[in-house]
Amino acid sequence: MNKIYKNRRKKLIDLLESESSILILSNQTQYKNSDIEYRFRQDSSFWYLTGLNENDSALLIIKHKNNDYDEILFTKARNKNKEIWTGHILGLERASEYTEIKKVYRFNDLEDFFENNNICNFKKLYFDFAGNSYLDLRKKILQIAKQKRCQEIINSEYLISELRIIKEDYEIDLIKKSAKINCNAHKTIIEMCMNNNFKYEYQVYAEFSKMFLKENANYAYEPIIASGKNASILHYVANNQEMKKNDLLLLDVGCEYEYYASDITRTIPLGKKFNSAQKAIYDIVLKANIAAKEQAFKLNATIQSVHDVAVKEIIKGLIDLKILKTSFDEALETKSYMKFFMHKTSHWLGLDTHDVGFYTEKDNSSKILKTGMLFTIEPAIYFNEFYLEDYEVPKEFLGIGIRIEDNLLKTDSACEVLTEIPIKL
Ligand SMILES: [Mn+2]
Structure with a gap:
């Protein structure tokens, strides 16, 4: 050792x-x-x-x-x-x-x-x-x-x-174990949430705690159990509200096992069915997540190119919904999409949840993804009522917050997705 x-x-x-x-x-x-x-x-x-x-x-x-x-x-x-x-x-x-x-x-x-x-x-x-x-x-x-x-x-x-920034095989095994414990907990708890087994956010918190602790794991950070409009707060950690049947529930929970973190987010409809506004936003975020993953699989993909692909899907989707009322190029140029997606798509993952490592090379070019690098892909869209008060967003979108986050390991041939959690509706 x-x-x-x-x-x-x-x-x-x-x-x-x-x-x-x-x-x-x-x-x-x-x-x-x-x-x-x-x-x-x-x-x-x-x-x-x-x-x-x-x-x-x-x-x-x-x-x-x-x-x-x-x-x-x-x-x-x-x-x-x-x-x-x-x-x-x-x-x-x-x-x-x-x-x-x-x-x-x-x-x-x-x-x-x-x-x-x-x-x-x-x-x-x-x-x-x-x-x-x-x-x-x-x-x-x-x-x-x-x-x-x-x-x-x-x-x-x-x-x-x-x-x-480049993980050894020994580290990869531990991160995989961390991701497995985390995936199992997400799968079980998502199923329970969709069947309305919980009334309060803290009861979901308790279930994650149980599933982690019995595997000798713990939280990598304060978990985000955000129902309804709490999901539009990026780092909501109060986790103490009553969950309402037709609300969304955003679960962003990190597991730490033997010092190594995994970091997963899923957003689900508590009543098993999205309403049309929720569905429209969910589809955009899911598309961005899938497109960004495909980009990461490519040879010589950079971490910035993964973000660019996610941003592209989000802008396109928000224009289709007439939430962004400009051309694609203008939205990109003025960064108007950042009112709804204000963070990056990825961070490095390892001993720290936001692991050390720069995102650019010394010449300022974006880092190329190399074998052994571990990172997240987590596009999102948020409609925070307070933050957006001066913006015109149709009422049905206000309060929605959706993020879908996976953990990826770059390999010689492509990428391995460590967090497969299909959402069955
Ligand atoms: Mn993350």
Whole structure:
């Protein structure tokens, strides 16, 4: 197991320029209130490179002029008084054994290490200085690096995402498992919803929780169980409203299994039958979803071309319904369609739901989809009453929100769709 992480570090070291270093911090324990801790979730990049689930830890890799390198791990020491309350701490010795990193220091000494070593007057320091844990420590390290005339401080994502964006077979297996658990839950719960088994959104939430937890999985993010016009709010997470029989229900639920996410959205009519406005919009979104997937299957397709194809279907559909009252070209040019479809069609998927990785190359061209990349396809149309108040949309469309989201793995020959959930009406 630990060989996986060691190999990844080796690849990272190969990417790192000489006289440069990279620092990756673990996640910090977050508190709900007073001394009540949220369940700990490791920082994805720290996990990716070490496989350690400890907070108060950091990985520092230094590459010298002659291309020799140092791997240094910082972690917290064992502590009987703490361990009686919150359990097992790995400690320096065992962390060293597990990772096979020989130089292991206390996390509390990280700042001093930067202060007293010459790594900061190196050419480059890769470091996520804008991360949202250990704010004071991040600021301090940035300060020290600047004081010591580090020539360039670069977001570590630039380096790590080059590795993380292409998934290893080991990762693909875990994502497939995550997608399978998620698909099974969606299939079962969609069937139950269409048979009106639930009265409130939170009852649907409870069912997803049960189906995930019994597979040793959990949510990748707060699920969106949005009935009626709640579906026109992109990240609706209150999940506490009564569901009405002829409303739509949008289910956007992410499953995390062994750190890996799948991210699925289906929108269904609660009474098993769409009304004509719902059906018209659903058909456009479904067409956009299918067309975008076909595009992704093509050789050398870019992530932008997948979005363009989805946008094209959405504009065409909205013009046919006379919701957009301009020519196709004008809608594209003025981006008037963005009142109804305001996000991108895809994001990368992996350890993070919105996984690391840039969408363009250094020359600003869109990234070509390559074997081992995992991404979503999620076209949508929303008619949010509040957002659209100045726009003329026939009344029957107001409040509708429809999104259909699949997860795809780019393969040598085409693409594998990991989320087949046919909706039987
Ligand atoms: Mn998504």
